Amino acid sequence: MRAAGLMVRDFFSHADPDDMLLLHISGHGERDSDGNLYFVNHDTMRDSLWVTGLKADHISAEIRDSPARRIVVLLDCCYAGAFVQHDGVLAGLGPEKPPASTPMPGYKAGNPDDRHHRGEVVITAATSIEHAYESDAGLFTRCVVHGLETGRADMNRDGAVDSYELYQYVAARMRRDAATPRQSPTYSAHRMQGILRIAHSARDLAPDRPPPPRPAPAPATVPRGRGPLPRRVLLPLLVVAGLLCGCGIQADGAVAGGGCPAPAQVRVAAAPGGLGAYREVAAGFEGWVAERQHGCRAVDLYVYPAAVDDLTEGLRRGWGVGGDGRDYLRDVGPHPDVWLPAAADEVPPDSRDVIDRVELIGQTPIVLGVPARARIPGDEEQRPSVLSLPALLAAVGGRHGVVRGDFAGSAVARMATATLYQDGTLDPALARTDIEQPLERFLDSGGYPVGDEAALLCHQRRVRGSTAVLLTEQQVVRFNRGDAPDGGCVGGAAPAAGDRLHAFYPATTPAVRQVAVTLNWPRSAQGGTARSYAAWFVRWLRQKPGRQALLRSGLRPIGLDAADPIGPANGALADWPFAHWVPGEPNALTRRDVAALYAAARRPGRFLVALDASGSMNTVTADPDRTRFEVAAAAVEQAASRLGRRDELGLLTFSGRSAREVLPIAAAGGDPVGRVRRSAAGIRPAGDTPLYEAVRRGAAALRAGPGDAQRTLVVLTDGKDTSGQPRPSAAQTAGVRIFVIAVGDVSCADAALAALTTDSGGRCFDAGPDSLQPALTSMFRAVWDMEGD
Template sequence: MRAAGLAVKRFFSKAKPDDLLLLAITGHGKRDDRGKLFFVNRDTVPDSLWVTGLSAEHVSHEMRNSPARKTVVLLDCCFSGAFVHDEGLAIPLPPAAPGQAATEEDEEDRRTRGTVIITASTSIEQAFETNGDGDKIRSGLFTRCVVDGLETGEADLNRDGEVDVNELYQYVATQMGRIAKGRRQNPTYSAHRMQGVLRIAHSALPQVVDRPQPVRTPRPRPAPVPTNHGPLSRRVLVPLLVLGGLLSGCATQADSTIGGGGCPTPVQVRVAAAPGGLTAYREIAAGFEDWVAGRQHGCRGVDLYVYPVEAGEVTAGLRRGWTTGEDGADYLRDAGPQPDVWLPAAATDVPPGGLRDVIDRVEQVAQTPVVLGVPARARADDGLRRAVLSWPDLFAAVSRDPGVVRADFASSVIARMATAKLYADGTIDQAVARTTVEQPLEKALDAGTYPVGDEAGLLCRQRAARSSTAVIVTEQQLVRFNRGDPLDGACTGAAPPASADRLLAFYPADTPALEQVVVTLDWQGRAQSATTRAYATWFVRWLRQIPGRQVLLRAGLRPPGLDADEPLGPAYGALTVWPFARVVPDEPDELTRSDTATLHAATRRPGRFLVALDASGSMRTVTPDPDRTRFEVAAAAVEQAATRLGRRDELGLLTFSGRATREVLPIAPAGADPVGRVHRATAPIQPAGGTPLYEAVRRGASALRAGPGDPLRTLVVLTDGQDTSGQPRPSAAQTAGVRIFVIAVGDVSCADATLAGLATGTGGRCFDAGKGSLEPVLTGLFRAAWETGN
């Protein structure tokens, strides 16, 4: 242990101020009769820990005296939570070296500082170990979670391309909640004098850009230490002390503190939010964090961790206690960490009953009307903006010229609310709904090659195409589009549109208001501390007070009791004095929603789906499941996705390999047994040869156009390689009228402009499945593609 102590001393003492230090200790931990923590080895004498063990106080002392401004400590041992109570850490904050270039990245590095300690268990808990998958290598559960999160990139929870310490802790806690199977072991997260965000790794996962990224001036950097998760963006020193056996585990403790004169550890409140408004929700959360810090002498007392979750996933997770469901779906993993607060897209997303033991309170804090966003270039009658016409009449006037697009009914609560009004609250007949509403919407959608999805996708296309087509959105979405805010991951970059491309809000007389509610959740003491619940309640109360309402207004919402002002004004396409009528219609009630959904199901156009499945030799690659190849996993995912087809939908399947494509399942109605059809078609196939990708796209698009009627034509291409045939890329004329979804697996990704271009030019999308466990990823991606037709 003497050698380990010297290694720790050298590590901390020889660091530079700009270094980010990452210390990971895995091994045995013991506490003496005073409760002090020691790291022990095989030669440690239990009754002489101070002499023969490595004390946590020694490590704390070296951390305190290190010149480094940024330190991350990962402790994987029994009783590791005792470390944060052993000694207060007063990390010195020296200035940057004289003469250093003041680039934007330098400034970011100078602002980011502090110490974060993540431990495998609390101060009174043991830590558990596990074996490797088939290799019998012993490793701690905590260590396994950390390594998996960094190697796969899954710890990058917000998909911004980097893993920060908060995300790493959240990932580890979530994974151990799934793996530990009820064993009492809770990891802890502690921070001291934190400013900024400590990022420790790059992620190989596809980025989701939810805010403009700063332009950084390049500068020479020291060579980083090689790691499994990719090079870091700054100089990082990483020692790993392995003491004795490897023991660990993970769970949740969000409100522990570090003693001493620094700020207390921020209390983490987990906030599940509707994906379509994620950027705005994070702005609101940041406003609360800043407000709390201003009342706590600059200490960041709370950390609102906002992550995207669909309403259906939240409801399912709440009903199952955020644990594995009866159908085998792991909601703790699939829907993110167990939330303390939920921000749904609309009040109607909240289940009406049956969950009152978990749902504590539902508070309305703002609203935003559903409007018709008409581009200024369309030169529509400006007199129609102030609630002059009903939804059906305004739609009829605008859909003739320049046309109107609406998000997918299944994907968007906004689309469902607008459709209810276009259907006169479900009272018109099927023929009228089809000819006066759905057909004009489909015509405009196809003519502009708009994606079938949510409003963010439509606005992304609107931004790129500079179209005259009108878009059904909320006032908040329209204002944020005109302001140049990011579109919640639908496309990269953000800039205010040109004056002719700005959307002007037209307010129908009977337009409903989308209610922004905040749901606080009470898990009755399970994985939720009293402090966390108190901050969650404080957040809701703040949203109803003047400071919170001002932040809601800046985010583009209309909070009650506050006069509307910019951005809700002419500068960003809105009219400040809405509502123009005395009574604002509520969100559609349950009966209206049911009638509208039934009518839409009868009037929507069916989907014609063709799956082009790569059967080249590389698809024989074995997946993490050693009993199945990529092709077998992909075929199983197609089988699972086929269960989502409607009665009027059609499905076909072709494979491509060598120099040819082969139709193995003709396009036909799904029938009573779509899974059996897919299984019987794919079972005999043996992958081999090259990848004639372009020919598969050409043949698939031609087959989809050949059928009768006017269905939604969708080609799903799954491939793990680029085209090897030498043929030219399909032209726009050869893919016209077909939306293409590309699913890239294995060694290819959507970063390849060729693959991404096949999809984005047709109103489709490109998805990255990567090299990990393919089946859940592919099933989810196929589900997304399938829902465009349902």
């Protein structure tokens, strides 16, 4: 392949600006895991394409750098359409509409006017996801030869065959040849000016007839109408075709070296977090089929990652171009023949026209993976479904912390959250303070990324910490076995003893059901062979060999008892579910309620505390060492400790005739209590109580901040307004909820305070003179209960 690459380079680099270059490659194409196209030879190794194959992008680069202004590329190989999908001369230009081919009587090849026509054209035998078939020679090549040799490709009868006429003729001939498998040639024109004429043709056209089969790839001996092509064009055709011929471009013919047919490709879209496991299972199916095909690798399962949102939207759009202009074939991947989602509930109910069958193939329980170094005596008794998930989270999280995957991107995280929220019935304030804030705190303090369980495990592998992870039993087994968790890190070695995860099985927590989805597409996008192998693969997953392959990947297959690797050696307990009932996955209504509660619990709050610093706040409380102001300042610190890192907090004080901001509104960060304490340290209460001025100024400061955070003004005061100013108007407090905590000589029975709070949608709370803790608890619960109002 090195020789082929050098000759391609010489062909394009040793050209003159007025030359027209025609490159025709007839051979075998392969795609790597990233979708890059390679041209391969008999000595190319599939697992080392980048070293032993000729990358399409390298040819694109030569086209980009060539002095020639007229270039035509004909590709007769599998997946040839991928040539224009990657970086190179064609990237970013976009295909242009071909110019109309108008008759030009008296046209002669080599017309000087053609020197003003320029551009690059690529005509391929198949799309980026299709095979290119042959009998004795490639169907595409035979049609090209026939069109040029007979002159039938001169569609407008002007005496010349231009690039788009050739494409039209070849596409029509291939569609009409009903005896052959369907494949779809493609045409891509770039930077076009005028028409690129390839050859001249005879005027007296012979009757149209099917292109005859040829014993060898045609590019080496193709006559082009009346007279040969220039040697500048013909010589590279001889070289490239000679190097690549016999590599196999057919699904039914023999491939040089072994006599096996080229494998049929089945496209399998898998959840990114399960990519490694499903690639192992796919390799098992390929090997099982090869054993029954005399050692020939008859099927190639191309397993690629696809996020659920991308895939479900692609199904709805028919995998074409979406309403937002997004091209799913280019941006997501090929049409999948089989989809392996992260959980059964990810399968959309509104794509039944594309979905053929949904088969349950296994399940894996949601567990808490606790590092061995974090365990204490007595933990072993709690492992087999003794504690509920909230209780387990409290017991383990209180010591070392727990992290959970991103709710938006992980089915496991969403199912675990539903259980933590008691299927959406939990009080919003408790969801925020008891679940979301601790999870967020340990996620931030441990430096964990926002991602799925695979990303968390990658970080866990690096930091070797004591934090527990909410994940599945399968992921625990694969982590302890040293498998790469598909989060961008490398496996290969089992973790050290202290880093190994031990699975704690919560009571009444649903298991993640794994399904395989077979998809039906039009014949233009899915050949019959791929469809048959896809159905065979899914059936195999439910048969004993397939179930054993799923078990080896750490999944619990349907109808097969758990065995190695699911066991104590890999941190699991094989006898789950321990005679306990396993609930079903949350239904659509529960998922909706949980999502709404999660959004409310995670919605950032913007809090500004207005602290009364008038002279009456110097009054000593029942504790002779503390004044009302000192008790109120301690309450503000308590309030700060309840905030999440994304919440915002500010502090202003009011006394005399004005209010002043002593702590600007900003993210609470890692030490909100310290920020409040330092800001309030130098305040000395004195003067009157300008309460209304504080409310006006605080509401204005809260509204000035960006975003959709809940805006809350908390007023701590022991008296009425003494400024003589009017009460703030509704316009001045719009968008801000006002909560008042009344201490000392004033109470919520005061009509002015009651009106101030109720008009804004807030509340007033009476507090005792010595402690504001009960009032704060009630106040925060009210704030978060009303966030969704």
